[in-house]
Amino acid sequence: MERPRLLAVLVTAALAAGGLAATVQVSQAADSDLAHNGGFESGLDGWSCTAGSGAVVSAPVHGGSSALEATPAGSDYAQCAQTVTVKPGSAYTLSAWVQGSYVYLGAAGTGTTDVSTWTQSAGSWQQLRTSFTTGPATTSVRIYTHGWYGTGAYEADDVSLVGPGGDPVQLPATPGRPATGAITSGSVALSWAAVPGATGYTVYRDGAKDLSVNGTSATITGLAASTAYSFQVTATNSAGESAKSAAVTASTAASGGGxxxxxxxxxxxxxxxxxxxxxxxxxxxxxxxxxxxxxxxxxxxxxxxxxxxxxxxxxxxxxxxxxxxxxxxxxxxxxxxxxxxxxxxxxxxxxxxxxxxxxxxxxxxxxxxxxxxxxxxxxxxxxxxxxxxxxxxxxxxxxxxxxxxxxxxxxxxxxxxxxxxxxxxxxxxxxxxxxxxxxxxxxxxxxxxxxxxxxxxxxxxxxxxxxxxxxxxxxxxxxxxxxxxxxxxxxxxxxxxxxxxxxxxxxxxxxxxxxxxxxxxxxxxxxxxxxxxxxxxxxxxxxxxxxxxxxxxxxxxxxxxxxxxxxxxxxxxxxxxxxxxxxxxxxxxxxxxxxxxxxxxx
Known part of the structure; x- marks a missing residue:
């Protein structure tokens, strides 16, 4: 800060020339719709929505009798996702019908380039569509839809992932006991070791589900000051949820510090x-x-x-x-x-x-x-x-x-x-x-x-x-x-x-x-x-x-x-x-x- 200076952003692009070509081996297995319960006719079965943001509604719907409605709140952007078993080196098309402002559809963990598409404002049902090819070692991808911070609820229906199916996914192992990190009067930070094959984790507070995350850490907020809590973690993937980990107990600090x-x-x-x-x-x-x-x-x-x-x-x-x-x-x-x-x-x-x-x-x-x-x-x-x-x-x-x-x-x-x-x-x-x-x-x-x-x-x-x-x-x-x-x-x-x-x-x-x-x-x-x-x-x-x-x-x-x-x-x-x-x-x-x-x- 001592003396003014400008930071220059230098962007360089190296263009390859002269006969270089990439060859992608794409599986020719029969294509099918791999998204489980993409029309939400079975409630939220197969789907996990952050911070309890998702619910199934009977209106508005695009097809059938049900659709997803998810509402961003606070720092949560109402992501609803599921993990799907896929084949390596294969082509897939992801689509969904959506309504609302700032609605996103995407796929993560593709092993190549993760993809997403979005609409800024869909006053009526609008189809989002994108495609990707899995990497040579990719056996599962996570498909998701979400809204945006500070916006209202959005709807999604008839989510579809079309491509060749993969081999069955095994239930993940039970995570180890979580460790505590920073503790305030209203929050406790937790972390745990990754579980092979897990695509997400669920944190339980005093035996009740508190939140779901994709990574190996979470901060539990909204806690009372000077209170002891017990926390456990489970690992999840498309096959289901593991048993709960051993519990860790943490007491929040006294109020007043912030x-x-x-x-x-x-x-x-x-x-x-x-x-x-x-x-x-x-x-x-x-x-x-x-x-x-x-x-x-x-x-x-x-x-x-x-x-x-x-x-x-x-x-x-x-x-x-x-x-x-x-x-x-x-x-x-x-x-x-x-x-x-x-x-x-x-x-x-x-x-x-x-x-x-x-x-x-x-x-x-x-x-x-x-x-x-x-x-x-x-x-x-x-x-x-x-x-x-x-x-x-x-x-x-x-x-x-x-x-x-x-x-x-x-x-x-x-x-x-x-x-x-x-x-x-x-x-x-x-x-x-x-x-x-x-x-x-x-x-x-x-x-x-x-x-x-x-x-x-x-x-x-x-x-x-x-x-x-x-x-x-x-x-x-x-x-x-x-x-x-x-x-x-x-x-x-x-x-x-x-x-x-x-x-x-x-x-x-x-x-x-x-x-x-x-x-x-x-x-x-x-x-x-x-x-x-x-x-x-x-x-x-x-x-x-x-x-x-x-x-x-x-x-x-x-x-x-x-x-x-x-x-x-x-x-x-x-x-x-x-x-x-x-x-x-x-x-x-x-x-x-x-x-x-x-x-x-x-």
Whole structure:
């Protein structure tokens, strides 16, 4: 964040020429309709709908006497799916009749290219159709239909998968006992080992079915504080459901802390970076002189001693560079005074010049110990991650943001979870990635089959996803980024209200990663999201006028003044704004913070 810069997205395409041809051996076995109960005449037999979102209705129907009606709610997009046995190297046609807004039909696990198709608005029955060829070792695929966050119910009927049938599928084995992860006053995170042949898992709470998932982890929400719960897991595939695993018992925390430290902030918070360790044209600001408008003060920056050591140090700006800098003792005393007034003071790690790559577990452990030393020495409330540039990267192994394997990503997640566990529920954890590393994941993630895009595009997604239950705030830098595509599949240019509306809507609505409907990035809670902006025209490319800031807030919190972009909901609990920086705001006569106070009533 220290100096403005533009991130260029370089897309290259290598075109093969000169007689190369691919030969696909396709099975000639007799074709039949393999979808079980595709007309829903036998209720939901054979189908599994997320979060209990699906029901069978007698009207409207396309054929027969029944149809599926599924209703998205909250962070769930009402996916109903079944796993079908298929033959390797064979051609299949998938179709369904649907009604509603933003209705999707697709197939996952094909072994070649997973496919999906959708309709934005089907006021009456409309047929969706797509096709695929299975890979040389593929024996089952998952077919699904789903809606979209923030939309109404959709209907589906006469789902059909036509192609050669495969060999019978065996019932999966019983999963091992699940392990607990992050626990808050209202949620428990669980994980378990994968079961061969399983295509999904069901979590039971106190013996009753709670939710179904496709992966090997889940967070159970809506729990009562200070209460013990028992959890079991079963494995499922097209043959049925395994026996329940051994139970694990977990007790929720006492109420009042809030997940990820969210409850320690005001309903609407203003976050700002304080140039504590360096000088630039904005001038030095003493901690004691930070105006009361700022609820979270990020000390910029803790910087590494080398890119890969994991060792992070923090010191005040030298007096020769920053005339008027206070003593360390006065700085610490001012931090305590801010905290006594209800403010949170964090150490921010990284910045434009502070490259951190935790390539080894040794670097991870050094990162944890050195950051802990800073937090303890200055009596801070938490940590802000401002990794930019090459601090995060992906390799060809990280095609699924939900299961990262790249060491720098895995080690960062582990380090942050360790720090959260060490300091407890009140620990404030925030992140300030650039849009390139988050929202650009809607188009690209990783490299190779996603168009040769810079492999860092969307690289923050696995970190955010893994830490969503621990994360207090995500304030993406909506600047220094260039144009980014929104959920309307239109490019939006930074500096205007539409850019902030579109980028924030993506975080609060969720989106398919790299266009893959089977890999959805689930929405964050509105209290976890703040909009990142330059505080003045001097602070970065993408400065937004106060009028446009207010227009964006009106649209996102009240669904008024939305202009050309239609959001998927309204979020009055949106946490607030982040600014680079407190120093630049003071340099510009506090225009940014004064506007925030006026909008949210001080």
């Amino acid at each position: 997940g990820g430290g969210a409850g320690v902030l005001p309903a609407h918070a203003l976050v700002g970076y304080l140039h504590s360790s360096f000088a630039n044209g904005s001038g030095y600001t003493r901690m004691a002189d930070v105006p009361d408008s700022w609820d979270v003060i990020d000390l910029a920056f803790g910087e590494p001693t080398s890119a890969t050591s994991g060792d992070v140090r923090f010191s005040l700006c030298p007096a020769a560079e920053c005339p008027g800098v206070e003593s360390v003792a006065d700085f610490k005393a001012a931090i305590k005074a801010k905290q006594a007034a209800g403010k949170k003071v964090l150490i921010s790690i990284g910045g434009q010049n502070g490259q951190v790559q935790l390539t080894t577990t040794a670097a991870r452990d050094t990162f944890v110990s050195s950051v802990s030393k800073i937090i303890d020495d200055y009596g801070l409330d938490g940590l802000d991650i401002d990794f930019e540039g090459h601090s995060l990267s992906l390799d060809t192994g990280d095609k699924d943001f939900r299961n990262p394997t790249t060491p720098v990503v895995v080690n960062l997640i582990s380090a942050l979870k360790t720090l959260k566990a060490k300091y407890g529920a009140g620990f404030v954890l925030t992140m300030a990635p650039e849009t390139f590393f988050v929202q650009l994941g809607y188009q690209y993630y990783g490299s190779g089959p996603f168009g040769g895009q810079d492999p860092r595009a969307g690289a923050y997604l696995p970190v955010i996803n893994a830490l969503r239950d621990d994360l207090t705030l995500l304030h993406v830098q909506d600047y220094n980024s260039g144009s980014i595509m929104g959920l309307d599949n239109q490019y939006h240019s930074m500096g205007g209200a539409d850019f902030h509306i579109a980028m924030t809507d993506m975080l609060l609505t969720g989106f398919p990663v790299a266009g893959d409907q089977s890999r959805m990035f689930a929405p964050l809670r509105p209290d976890q999201v703040a909009i990142g902006l330059p505080a003045s025209t001097n602070a970065g490319n993408g400065y937004t006028s106060t009028a446009d800031v207010n227009t964006a807030l009106n649209c996102l919190t009240r669904k008024t003044d939305c202009g050309s972009y239609t959001t998927h909901g309204s979020w009055p609990d949106l946490r607030g704004l982040m600014a680079w920086s407190i120093n630049w705001d003071l340099f510009s006569n506090q225009e940014f913070s004064r506007n925030f106070d006026a909008y949210f009533g001080g």
